[in-house]
Amino acid sequence: MLIVQKYGGTSVGSSERIKAVAQRIAETRDAGHRVAVVVSAMSGETDRLLGLAGQVTDRPDAQASDLLVSTGEQVTVALLSMALKDMGYPTQPLLGHQVEITTDSAFGRARIQRIATDRLTSALNDGAIVVVAGFQGVDADDNITTLGRGGSDTSAVAIAAVTCADVCEIYTDVDGVYTADPRICPRARKMQRISYDEMLELASLGAKVLQIRSVEFAKRHHVAVHVRSSFAPDTGTFLVEEEPSMEDVIVSGVTSDLNQAKITLLRVPDRPGLAAKLFGPIADDNIVVDMIIQNASAEGSTDLTFTVPQDDVQKALSRVAHIAEEIQAGGVTSDTQVAKVSIVGLGMRSHAGVASRMFQVLAREGINIQMISTSEIKISIVIEAKYRELAVRVLHDEFIAPAQ
């Protein structure tokens, strides 16, 4: 088998951890497999480098920033290669530009366009363990680029795709994908398998196991992904193609997200084009708006509510205040004490009444629903932040693991 293994920041966070990872790679190799490894920067390293940049300038140039932070993965590649060579394994370290991982030039959030396979394949055919720097690529002008936080997941899946690897193992500090956060929900259990679409929703909704883009990539290129712990030998969770039997499960996971803020424009005149006027400038500021709700009233005015990531709330508010005045809205309010709680499952497609069951469960606990948003396979609600854990637990009890 050809196995791609990706080790994240905590998995390679110290020299001891790097030696442990080398041992694990060696065991895979000794079992007769060909192995390509993708690594992240040692945990804390990227922040240390950005701290240096912050001492030099308040507005670091994006191209130079990528040049700076890409050294993080390079250090890990070098140290892990040393460890493997020290153990007697032929090893080929490769940086993004050496593989030729070509990306666009969107520094700091570049997208992979093409991966050359010549050097990867010839090193693997020579019997070497290939150690690739994740997170980084090179644009058409030979400038170093980075894929954005968590981009090493995408590097690994992409490399698994172009090398036609049998599996892409994502090693992390959790041992798989859970039906809910076990710190909140004691009865949460590890899933053995999950479909790409469900994982996409979970990743978008706050489950931090995998970068969303890596899941999209895996889905598009049919890469079998195995999320597992680098600290324990157990089997983790497999991301796989959807199978008919999966629809039998109505809800596979419950997630929550505290990094949300709600902004409301009061008494907006109900005229065409106002939404565009509002959300255009917000998008220009690179603020991602999640949910939007508008309630038209009889009097020709409406309240408009939307959510943004909590970090962006001040920036969004300053935009909104400006526009609210221009369109003569009745005022602006905001609330950061909110949580988004979601249920995800392929079975929702074929089972009616899931939403009403969800609302009943919450009503029974006295939890007021402020906003609702649905897709084919998920339902998200916004509630008061203090009810987050309770909501996750009761929804998990209701749909996934009923109390005995």
Next chain:
Amino acid sequence: MLIVQKYGGTSVGSSERIKAVAQRIAETRDAGHRVAVVVSAMSGETDRLLGLAGQVTDRPDAQASDLLVSTGEQVTVALLSMALKDMGYPTQPLLGHQVEITTDSAFGRARIQRIATDRLTSALNDGAIVVVAGFQGVDADDNITTLGRGGSDTSAVAIAAVTCADVCEIYTDVDGVYTADPRICPRARKMQRISYDEMLELASLGAKVLQIRSVEFAKRHHVAVHVRSSFAPDTGTFLVEEEPSMEDVIVSGVTSDLNQAKITLLRVPDRPGLAAKLFGPIADDNIVVDMIIQNASAEGSTDLTFTVPQDDVQKALSRVAHIAEEIQAGGVTSDTQVAKVSIVGLGMRSHAGVASRMFQVLAREGINIQMISTSEIKISIVIEAKYRELAVRVLHDEFIAPAQ
């Protein structure tokens, strides 16, 4: 003018220093010059990285080591580029492989074979300040290599050579080349100019201002080098082609070197081929032997003495012990309490009696000479370490700055 500026580790040792260097580069640019900058790793960074390697393995692979330590220069390039861009200057950061600084594959001590000028020249023609990572290159297989400690000097001189720069300014923590170490010899003075050959001898003899290889490179390619301080605006010392008037100065500099150890084989049978038998294995261990002295005696045996760098003395002794037994020598002694003191000057070529004047001066002070070695433009002696400062001072007084 096209000016190449090289800033060493202490010159870019902190974010404050990097901002100061950016200011200095900006002033050069504002004066109407085109500027290419070559930088080293921030001081301490290379040792930090090697420390990480030491935690992973006792014998780090040379190729992986180069991959590791080359991140040091990359960080400086990124931070300095940020600082310059923040000040509004168009800036092109370039790593060794991006310039295409091609070297051989001797990892850790690679030699430059070729430097492509396309990207350098086009960036300079576009009006950009070019910021190049010193110390690093890339071999024919696209592996990252490094040039050995101090290699950034060589990078800078080589880049000045291929771009036909008007001058290569080496910024360091001293303000030029001195006639002797000012800490030892209070009357030492900064030289305004020095020939390449004299600088080569001085660099070989312990003056740590410039890497020897960079001086060889400058000589071969006729690069005007200006050694000066990054902490003060004064003119430093120019390395220039030899001029006839330079021979008027008999001695231009006095240097000393404490990093020497003396090894003596006693009563070696005086047979052909013994020297080869001894120095072959020592060379195989990459130990650089400096002086060798053999005194044939009447009885058909001889004492053979040679010097090696102090760090290598244990390694050399273990080799020598083995061979001494084999050739039935009378014993082996070693002495690390020695110093090499040298005088250098083009004028020695045309002035007789310099050596005897040197020996007289030392004899007057009661300093015993243990070994002597001469070249066309230098005389080196080995003496007891404790006399080092005294010897430097009296030789400086005698040849360079006579007491009033």
